[in-house]
């Protein structure tokens with residue numbers, strides 16, 4: 001415990017080496033001041049300092065502003081005994097998430113999702129609330145929630161809705177922008193039992209750093225590191241073409257992330273965008289930085305400007321919380337590629353989502369004996385893919401429909417000649433079947449020269465922070 005300030009200080013002073021003697025002197029004085037504080041105050045300030053690790057000046061200000069006290073040199077005599085934790089999200093979430101017998105659940109409206117399905121997904125089992133939401137004119141905008149909209153609901157232990165909020169901001173909303181939130185709250189004094197209100201809120205962005213190590217699955221590791229689900233999912237989205245999360249995760253793989261946390265009115269609202277990720281997979285280190293490349297949602301790039309995106313995804317099955325890690329074999333291919341069999345089979349739970357690995361046009365969606373419900377998609381003049389044994393098709397997946405990369409094709413089933421639920425997946429290049437696991441697909445365009453410089457400027461401070469996290473980890477392990 002008492003060793004921690006020294007690590008901070010070491011790290012801080014490394015930063016200051018580049019800043020000149022005045023600052024170094026100031027930092028040394030601050031350290032002396034720090035040592036003079038009593039322990040309780042120190043740990044309180046430590047917490048504040050960790051929270052503010054990014055704006056270093058704020059961390060220093062916190063130390064400087066603390067009143068001097070006694071307790072001198074016991075710091076140096078003790079070894080470093082504890083991992084320095086990055087800010088703990090649950091410290092921030094706890095007050096918001098646990099209120100007596102109720103809990104708060106969060107979700108994003110999915111494309112094509114019916115409102116009833118959203119309520120089920122949120123864990124709301126409340127016919128009265130469902131009826132109100134369907135029929136009240138003021139609540140109706142909720143029903144038309146756009147895909148991606150963030151929804152929060154407070155639900156009693158019995159599944160009764162206490163309140164539901166739909167935020168109108170997108171991930172791209174600027175900090176300081178004013179946006180609106182629609183709230184439906186249970187109110188026994190209201191005639192219909194609920195009241196609806198729309199209010200403004202101001203969005204504020206803060207930055208969080210986390211690091212974790214994989215023991216079973218990425219999502220389990222993210223939980224342990226207190227990385228929110230949506231950030232873990234963005235990690236997967238950023239890296240899934242470099243790392244086959246279904247097949248190549250290893251125990252001991254590590255990650256570090258920097259992401260935004262959004263606040264409204266000083267209260268933690270939700271995670272925002274993943275800004276940087278470093279992932280060490282089986283000894284190979286990958287870095288990706290979010291960059292506003294002018295596309296709709298920006299993209300992730302390696303420091304040199306190589307895009308993490310590909311025209312073709314590596315897997316037709318999303319890697320999600322329910323995907324297994326490497327400890328058992330669900331969602332792994334049942335067999336390797338077999339030329340006679342023309343594709344590979346992914347074992348996956350019934351109903352798992354199947355997505356198209358690239359944009360294109362639906363060439364066939366229907367029944368074929370053997371294949372059962374099957375979808376074939378033509379991506380360009382050379383490439384096509386096929387998804388078979390589906391339980392049912394995704395919305396709008398009909399012959400001739402245009403479809404974008406990652407869109408839902410259908411759900412894993414066992415139609416046709418299948419003995420258990422699995423996805424049969426084929427890739428054809430120039431009319432010939434190829435092994436989907438090793439197929440060579442066209443790469444993505446790298447950034448233009450001017451954009452590469454802009455990316456470097458965005459990535460540099462983030463890289464430095466990732467390196468800082470790594471030094472903390474190494475220092476903690478070296479004791």
Ligand SMILES: [Zn+2]
Nearest residue numbers: 343344345424
């Ligand atoms: Zn098969």
